[in-house]
Amino acid sequence: MNIIQPSESTIVFWMDIKDVPKLEYALKHGNYNTRKLAAEALAHAGQCSSVPVLLKAMNDKVQNVSIAALNTLEALGCNDDLVVTITRKRFNWVKEVRDRAAKQEANKDKKHNIYRWERASKKSFEIVKERLKRPIR
Template sequence: MFRPISFLLIKLKWLKPNQNTINRWKYNNESEKLRFILQHGNYKTRPLAATALAEINDRSSIPLLLLAIHDNIHHVSIAALNALEILDVDMETSKIINRKRFHWVKLFNDKKNKSPKPKKKSNIYRWERASKKSFDLVKERLNRPIR
């Protein structure tokens, strides 16, 4: 009785599913709910949903997993790639998986090999600022005799 109501509350975003809920859906083969969480869940539940879809061997979720590869959250895209590898449908998905992994490695190496920016040399003569010069001008004018 409470489970359909809880899924409705999750759809309305009043409740957030936890790991136990996702595990229960996985053991009951409720792939529709897992697909919904993969699309609309938060950053903690989307990777759990992706791995659960792979474990129940739901091949109808492959398009959603392919979309999840390009997620902004890195853990979600890694979980989606791992799920696609577990499902291992055909050579096209393997090519996509390898291309994405090589892209990540390239980005990582580019970050690592990026030359550090040269440090900005600090101005040793800080006393030559414009405000200091204007203060010196005022001081000099005050020392002049009044006409």
């Protein structure tokens, strides 16, 4: 079976007419860009019936799709305690990932001074070098 990837304009059209089954299908079977757009479109459709599909998309391998699904779950605002708890925990995970990336970006050009060379092995190496310079008797 050949799966046809819907374009962005098609997904926007489905969002406008609130065709939730087609958007859910695109979220399940599309490429990463289609899945991200479908998750964002489900937020505008605003039906809590798509929560199970969004929970599955929340564990997507592509981080942008996962974040879009989380944003959609938060935007839907379904009063299910499990969904609220899972969303809160995943948002903490996303915040940690973003903070780690920002810290790496900030430290990318920073030069680190390492002062570990004053160990005994370094001193003993210098002693051996000095002894090698002496003439043999």
